[in-house]
Amino acid sequence: MNIHVEARNVVKRFGPTVALNGAKIAIAEGETHALVGRNGAGKSTLVSILTGLQRPDEGEVLFSGEAAPALADRDAWRQRVACVYQKSTIIPALTVAENLFLNRQTERPGPIDWRALRARARELLDTYEVDVDAHVLAGDLSVEQRQLVEIARALSFGARFIILDEPTARLDGPAIERLFARMRSLREQGVTMMYISHHLDEVYEICQSVTVFRDARHIATRPVADLPHDELVAAMTGEATAAYASRSRTPGDRVVLSGEGLSLAGRYTDIDISVKSGEVVGLAGSASSGKVGLAETLVGLRKADAGTVTVNGTQVRPGDVPAAMKAGLGFVPEDRHHEGIIPLLSVGENATFPIARKLGRYGIVSPTRRRAKAEQMIEILDIKTEGADQPVGDLSGGNAQKVVFARALVDDPTVLVVINPTAGVDVKAKQALLGAVEDAVDRGAGAVVVSDELDDLRICDRVLVMFHGRVVKDVPRGWTDHELVAVMEGIED
Numbered sequence: 001m002n003i004h005v006e007a008r009n010v011v012k013r014f015g016p017t018v019a020l021n022g023a024k025i026a027i028a029e030g031e032t033h034a035l036v037g038r039n040g041a042g043k044s045t046l047v048s049i050l051t052g053l054q055r056p057d058e059g060e061v062l063f064s065g066e067a068a069p070a071l072a073d074r075d076a077w078r079q080r081v082a083c084v085y086q087k088s089t090i091i092p093a094l095t096v097a098e099n100l101f102l103n104r105q106t107e108r109p110g111p112i113d114w115r116a117l118r119a120r121a122r123e124l125l126d127t128y129e130v131d132v133d134a135h136v137l138a139g140d141l142s143v144e145q146r147q148l149v150e151i152a153r154a155l156s157f158g159a160r161f162i163i164l165d166e167p168t169a170r171l172d173g174p175a176i177e178r179l180f181a182r183m184r185s186l187r188e189q190g191v192t193m194m195y196i197s198h199h200l201d202e203v204y205e206i207c208q209s210v211t212v213f214r215d216a217r218h219i220a221t222r223p224v225a226d227l228p229h230d231e232l233v234a235a236m237t238g239e240a241t242a243a244y245a246s247r248s249r250t251p252g253d254r255v256v257l258s259g260e261g262l263s264l265a266g267r268y269t270d271i272d273i274s275v276k277s278g279e280v281v282g283l284a285g286s287a288s289s290g291k292v293g294l295a296e297t298l299v300g301l302r303k304a305d306a307g308t309v310t311v312n313g314t315q316v317r318p319g320d321v322p323a324a325m326k327a328g329l330g331f332v333p334e335d336r337h338h339e340g341i342i343p344l345l346s347v348g349e350n351a352t353f354p355i356a357r358k359l360g361r362y363g364i365v366s367p368t369r370r371r372a373k374a375e376q377m378i379e380i381l382d383i384k385t386e387g388a389d390q391p392v393g394d395l396s397g398g399n400a401q402k403v404v405f406a407r408a409l410v411d412d413p414t415v416l417v418v419i420n421p422t423a424g425v426d427v428k429a430k431q432a433l434l435g436a437v438e439d440a441v442d443r444g445a446g447a448v449v450v451s452d453e454l455d456d457l458r459i460c461d462r463v464l465v466m467f468h469g470r471v472v473k474d475v476p477r478g479w480t481d482h483e484l485v486a487v488m489e490g491i492e493d
């Protein structure tokens with residue numbers, strides 16, 4: 001068995017944090033190898049080292065037995081390895097063709113020949129069977145199309161090793177299946193892949209081997225067939241972890257959130273929704289169902305063309321997030337990079353943002369009280385950080401998501417709207433976050449959970465399934481995966 005990619009005894013420190021502590025990985029040629037571990041275990045740090053973006057403090061990286069290129073030699077790195085990140089590296093304001101040939105627009109020095117560039121882009125997309133128009137702006141692509149363009153771009157540099165870092169976090173079920181079909185075909189062509197995901201079922205479906213990191217160290221590497229699910233979770237967490245048991249409850253009578261007659265062109269039509277105190281309502285459906293657009297309207301991130309939203313008895317001005325928050329709303333947006341956290345501000349500042357007004361008299365925030373509240377949230381949600389003063393930008397992806405969650409919960413909201421709340425979050429942390437939603441609901445809040453994950457929807461008292469912008473079914477608790485997926489895909493009458 002030839003080892004295609006290897007990292008040996010890697011140490012990487014960030015100030016007082018040891019992100020990798022003698023970690024290692026060895027990936028055989030042509031295999032799809034999973035890297036799993038809890039949030040903050042060091043996975044992304046290893047990716048940055050394997051792609052030549054960061055230099056390890058100690059240890060070495062080898063490609064097919066040869067030492068990795070110098071950090072400055074970007075072209076040499078690009079020929080060896082490429083990474084499809086959860087967050088796009090594609091530039092939205094450029095066309096697909098421009099993105100594909102960024103920094104290599106011409107083969108010879110001189111002005112750019114745009115026609116030739118577009119022709120080369122079309123050829124490249126055809127070669128890798130990517131059904132995307134080279135002329136369109138990359139910003140107009142779906143997440144799925146964007147990933148395909150990134151994979152094509154990676155292969156076009158000659159890389160035979162691709163890292164996929166949580167690629168399914170923002171894809172719906174059918175898109176995930178299409179990605180897997182493509183990964184299988186790349187594997188048949190001999191491409192080696194490293195696959196990072198918090199969805200362990202995907203690891204079993206698409207990977208042949210798995211490496212587990214815990215607390216910056218290598219814990220195990222095994223063929224997936226030899227490592228049962230519970231042992232894998234135990235290797236990640238260091239202990240046996242039972243599946244999450246959702247709680248039963250009886251919703252109250254008071255409606256805390258309602259949307260009436262809501263329509264938004266191209267998104268959803270004529271929606272009525274009402275959530276009671278002590279109730280969790282799920283919103284499910286494929287990417288084109290309109291569920292995220294509807295939730296964004298409920299929290300004020302979008303304005304509906306028609307209809308009203310009432311939060312805790314107050315009819316909220318459309319598209320006014322602060323007004324909705326003032327009325328008692330807490331929310332977790334779909335994209336934490338856009339509407340969520342401010343990376344340069346500290347964990348404490350981000351987490352306590354909604355109560356900044358309330359914490360101090362006359363609008364002045366008392367740092368002591370803010371810190372106390374932040375520390376409480378760090379504790380409850382088990383956020384892995386050096387402390388409340390650390391910038392959120394330094395946290396691992398899953399821990400940053402927990403900060404967004406903290407911000408949603410910190411002001412004891414009467415209404416909680418969470419969109420894909422557990423995206424990028426590890427198995428155990430997922431349980432903590434779902435538990436935090438149930439705690440808020442037990443205290444009398446009403447919640448809306450919008451998710452592509454059936455596990456998130458299991459805490460719901462009922463799930464509204466949307467299809468092409470309409471609610472097609474109100475499914476009470478007790479559904480099976482198969483039943484819910486059938487309604488979501490519109491194959492149930």
Ligand SMILES: Nc1ncnc2c1ncn2[C@@H]1O[C@H](COP(=O)(O)OP(=O)(O)OP(=O)(O)O)[C@@H](O)[C@H]1O
Pocket residue numbers: 014015017018019037038039040041042043044045046384385393394395396397398399424426
């Ligand atoms: N630039 C940085 N500055 C300070 N600390 C950092 C930096 N980058 C990473 N870290 C720390 O290194 C540790 C490992 O983070 P890393 O992002 O590699 O984890 P991960 O396994 O990818 O987690 P996740 O599953 O949440 O994405 C974390 O404690 C993180 O806070």
